[in-house]
Amino acid sequence: MQRGGTKIREPRLASEAGRSIRPESTIDASITDAVAAEIARQMRLSVTTSRSPALAAAVQRVMSRHGITDPQRLRDRIAADGALREEVLNEATVRETHFFRDSKQFELLRHTILPRLCRRRAGAPARIWSAGCASGEEPYSLAILCAEDGYPARISASDISIRAIAEAVEAEYGEWSLRDTGEYLKRRYFLQCGDRYRLRTDVARSVRFTRLNLGFDTLPAPDRGLAGFDLILCRNVLVYLDAADLMRVAEELFTCLAEGGWLLTAPTDPPLWKYASFQTATTGAGLVYRKPMHVARQAGAERVFPTDASRATGNEARHPKENSR
Template sequence: MNRRRPSLELAEQVAGKIGLSFSASRKEAVATAIERVMVRRRIGEGRSLLDRLGLDEYLTDDVISAVTVAETHFFRGPEQFELIRQTILPELLRRRSGGPPLRFWSLGCATGEEPYSLAVLCEEEGLLNDVRIDAADISRRVLAAAKAAEYGEWALRNTDPRLRQRYFTSCEGRFRLNERLRRQVDFAHLNLGTDALPAPEKRLADFDLILCRNVLVYLEASAVRRIARQLLACLSDGGWLLTAPTDPPLWKYAPFETSITPAGIVYRRIMAPDARKSPTACVAPVRRQTGDPAACVPRARARAAASRKTTGDDTAKAIARQIRSRFDLGEPLEAARLAARAIERHPLSAELHFLEGVSRMASGETDAATAALRRVAYLDGKLAAAQFFLGVCLKDSDPQAALRALENALSSCLSRSPREHVALMPEATAGHLAQRARREIATIRQHLGSEAG
């Protein structure tokens, strides 16, 4: 059968037909995935594929599964689950004392590991009867797997052995979640690209916590802009939204109250008009032993305030503090602009190039971020923070180069004491960054292995 490779134009048409949109960096991979489906289904022409989409439910779900990324595991992003346990849950319970159950929503839930992780966390805290968990995904295939709640060893790779023993039944290499936790999660089909939100008639409104992680990173800016407004509208007053560190920032698209924490960016729906007094909220990501009321101030901002009193710092360091302050205030575009201007005067400052890189990354400018982080690596190849973020930037476009950068970051961290703070990332320790690098490396290797298979 003679057939040309599906074009990027066909990939865009298919995406539009199934209600999806993809960033420019993903379109080549989407075209390749569509080609594989057409070969497997013996569909010779793109027009035939387009005509059948929407009418043939199995074909439509096959295409959706092929062009979306369903990689997940239990307690993925442990820092965010710790933030939920130590900060978000207590705050919600204080406000909702004696009221109706809390409502959580896992968007892009894939095979269910994320919402079930929430259920396990709530059960561990003795709160399972006080919450209702909804979960949604565009793929009916993965939703069926989620409802079955049976997992392999890989899905539980970051799960505490105690939790695995307590909440799962093992049988022939598979692990089945217990019935009590399965009943706490309601799964539904949802297409963020086409379905109207909020939808109170479907109970898709007034959520106290929404997790939409590793979903928006794959979408084009216009879709992200629309979805940001929809997610804000789906939150209850004071409700929380968590995205993944690699997802694009949402504060420029909807009036969220925004915080930058060691667990990533946190968004909230403002509770009252006077909550607009500050563009960023102060969120304590972990319980602290000190009684100091300033303990919840993000560390980078506290360092910037303290360093203003210090004399004798060189100019580049002083400018870097200003840039970090803008970033902490939720203004990555302004931080990137300041960094680019400063680099003109201090072209050999690795810190300024690094700050431009992470600011571009937070703004969704992956190519510009990659270029900036490559310059850091050129100036000082031993900076683990730069190697780590370079690897994160490259993992979709050049996974082999991403592996090299992440392995460099891991090697650098392992050569230091686990408690030593990382240069350019003083809020992180070598041990913490090494764990993050290992997780990213494992994810990339799994993807490369599945493609080879």
Template sequence: MSLEQAPWSHPGYGLVFAYVQQRAGLQLPTCIPAAEEGIARAMARTGLEDLRLYQSLLASDPSVFDALLNELTIGETYFFRTHEHFDFLRHQALPELRRMRGPEHAMRVWSAGCSSGEEPYSLAVLLMEEGYGHRMEVHATDISRAALAHAQQAHYSAWSLRSTGAERMRPFLRQEDKRYVLAPEVRQRVRFQYLNLALDTWPSPESGIGGMDIIFCRNVLIYFTRDTIAAVARRLYESLADGGFLITGPSDPSLSGFAPLEPLLTGWGVAWQRLAPGVRPAPAAPPSFASLPPLPPLPVAPAPVRFPTPPPLPVLPPPVLSPPTAPPPAPVPPRPPDRLEPARQAMERGDWQDAAQLARAQADGPESAEVAIRALANVNPEAAAAACAEAASRFPLAAGLRYLEAVLLLGLGRLAEAERAARQVVYLEPRLAVAHLTLGHVLRRRNDTAGAARAFRSAEELCAALPPDTAVPLSEGERAGSLARVAHDERLRLELMMTTPEER
């Protein structure tokens, strides 16, 4: 739905949002009434009732524009939010950067979209814990001047300490009544400044943005249009030093195709790294099929069938010209041949060895690897799981490979690894029903009854949203109605286990 097609109750709302989109790159929200309510609340604070006058005020008063942005976006943040990201820095990113840069390097970190400051202060504390002391530069930017003022004041409520990881902040907080005041030793390590990510004003020496070792840009890209995401992704890449890491939020769009960043698939999602020119990840060895017995010799091909030469066509008289007619529709170009079709046919015949070799003969890619691994799984599941893990490392954004890995690991009883793979699939493809279904089976076997019930509910809802006869992706032809019933029954069984006899 375009901005012009949106069902605004008054055209003035569309004009106001068009101005916000032009200036901040925000995409059109899916719920237009909610956007109108946000605009109305921001307008009420100005005392204006005319939408055109309000639009003029937006252009002239930065505080009014800030207030509107706060209504149209969610500034949700707290100390050490999503602790997995900070664990990734501690255990992987910082050690790797230390090896590349040397022990005396001053770490440059940027919190892009810092809101009220909890994120950059958490980054500063992490660096202090890791021994960087004064060898750090923590930059923090936001488009909201009100949020920046709050961040620089560094007074917080208990709500900013609601995560488990936030306990690490308590040594640096002094309680005053119901507020917590951050210690100067942390505050002085963070530099705050205004920056509109949608504008082409960075990276630059003037902004101080450039040559960053670590960038946190979490839960910001979700608000941008596709064109803005592409532009911001390129500038984020340009802002990183070689070897630097970019962390985005779990709901943010993938940056694959927008910038030459290397995806790093972790247990919590995807991190991104800018590799040095000419440096690429070491190619992994191709899947091993040594455990398969040699193929039997092929039978001698029968003699080709020869068709008789057809007689010459008769000479036809010239056609009678008729009045010109509309040109016929342009022919539809033929679909390119499916190079994996012979391998798939071998799979259907149960000829696993032939299927694996036919798939391996094709160009290296996630689809050919998946077919080969499926064939190998019918002969040696352990080897298939190893081959799948290797292929998934080469194609970290291929959800099909990760799903296949989760299924194989579940069958082998390697439940912790299966859960990790299943969660990675859910991150890569949140609407893939079979991923939620597999995660439910894994969690049930790990005695996480509540988590399994949630996973089955997600699978049930995704399948129920499809026509019952629709084939569910990656389900080997299972229909949506059938899988919805399976997920429904599994969920009810688990929910019954969680209820007390009195509740039943």
């Protein structure tokens, strides 16, 4: 296969929807790219320039699976076929994840963030959201931490992919998903069935899943329980949003936090501090965002970044730009 306006020779295809089709055909790669971009728009899927080739490749895979030789035909078909649309979406999204991904962030959560936000909640459940939860390993890791340390929590989780959410609700995983989970937690929270691990039902049921497209749906959405969070994890998702969506999502995540609420992104995610009024701290687990408490209360009550959250690097809470001064 060659790209850049040259012809792609497709494998021999038997039939399309029962009809015989050209045994061999050629497709202009630039047409696939253009149609892939159009399909992404149709599906409201935000695509960065660097992800465009991956999207075109995803479109190609779905086309060959269905014996479709013309990308424009795929575009027309997905307009009317929800299942096909989902298939393209699943091919186009990266769903790599595992339990307790990024151990430093989970240490910070366990020893600093969760104890503090639960103390502030004074016995009421902490409100937590995993945005871009893939097959559920991230919200379930949070649920396990809360169960283990006795913190009451209401955990929401969302993803753009229906297939990812279905897998999450299933709550059954292979060894690879548990590669960073210690034997103690494995034994305590999972039931092993052959080479699969089933999450304890009470823990699985403590997470509520919903479908949400961060690049399109409006937030906060209190009617769907997506507002007023004490903690949001939005890790390894923002990297897939284009610049316009990123700016909007930063503002929306900020609005979805309760005062003093925390936001964790992944170290490889684009920074958000330029797009919303977050306070930030550099910790041993990377940059952490927080919604300020009301200014009048801040002086007397609780500091936005307690010293132990920023002690890891010796930095007081500062804007990242200030760290270089």
